[in-house]
Amino acid sequence: MWRLHKGILPTRKALARRCNIMDTSCPFCGLHVEDDLHVLKECKRVEEFWLCGPLNIKVRTLKCMSISAWILHACDSLPKDKWDWFYMLLWALWHERNGVVWKGNSFCPLNIVGWASKLLDDYHKAHPVSRKNKSRPQVKWKLPPRGRLKLNTDGAFHGATGHGGIEAVIRNEDGECLAAIARPFSRVRSAFQMEVEAMRAGLLLLIHQGMDSVDIETDCAAVSMGLHINTEDLSEVGCIVEDCKAYLSSLSSFTLRSI
Numbered sequence: 001m002w003r004l005h006k007g008i009l010p011t012r013k014a015l016a017r018r019c020n021i022m023d024t025s026c027p028f029c030g031l032h033v034e035d036d037l038h039v040l041k042e043c044k045r046v047e048e049f050w051l052c053g054p055l056n057i058k059v060r061t062l063k064c065m066s067i068s069a070w071i072l073h074a075c076d077s078l079p080k081d082k083w084d085w086f087y088m089l090l091w092a093l094w095h096e097r098n099g100v101v102w103k104g105n106s107f108c109p110l111n112i113v114g115w116a117s118k119l120l121d122d123y124h125k126a127h128p129v130s131r132k133n134k135s136r137p138q139v140k141w142k143l144p145p146r147g148r149l150k151l152n153t154d155g156a157f158h159g160a161t162g163h164g165g166i167e168a169v170i171r172n173e174d175g176e177c178l179a180a181i182a183r184p185f186s187r188v189r190s191a192f193q194m195e196v197e198a199m200r201a202g203l204l205l206l207i208h209q210g211m212d213s214v215d216i217e218t219d220c221a222a223v224s225m226g227l228h229i230n231t232e233d234l235s236e237v238g239c240i241v242e243d244c245k246a247y248l249s250s251l252s253s254f255t256l257r258s259i
């Protein structure tokens, strides 16, 4: 972050000034010269990552002359309790870029969010004092509009044992439960895996019950992002994400958001 603010991030354009580098193209899109502003904000593929990510940042609406100007603006427009998320996503995005450049990895937005989320968790565990009085605000469940259904999904994971579980509930406009599913899992690898499994189970339940016109809510921003992004998901749970996308495409009317 210090290098970023100082404008000395070793992007291909920056390196080309000092050494003999032939390829200065952006490793994500391959269409533009890679400088810090492009690779962290303006690249088409990165724009999608910011928009569909947990902070829903519209990078295109603001033209900036430098990356530090954009960071200042972004922090200005975000609530203070989101700043750590923003910086961790920036850091994870640069890490992902290095994986693409040095290891030949594929660009995978879900990996970035997953990695940033884990780093943030580790940071909060190491700095418990700074989290005092910052418990997550309670979100009150709301009835779906008339004529629509609501699907809520949730996953749980116990890291020490590798056990997990999922649940999905479908309710109508009066709040009555029409269908629900819950089941345990063993040999689970991550909390994110459970969240996506919960979504898949909920969508299958909808389809088996012949239900449609549904507002879907998950408490996992990464799931919502993964299902909004069009590129194929190559993360470790990519096949489950792709299943969910296929089930969603069979619904005639749905909304999907994270709460």
Ligand SMILES: [Zn+2]
Residues within 6 Å of the ligand: 026, 027, 028, 029, 030, 031, 032, 038, 039, 042, 043, 044, 045
């Ligand atoms: Zn690019």
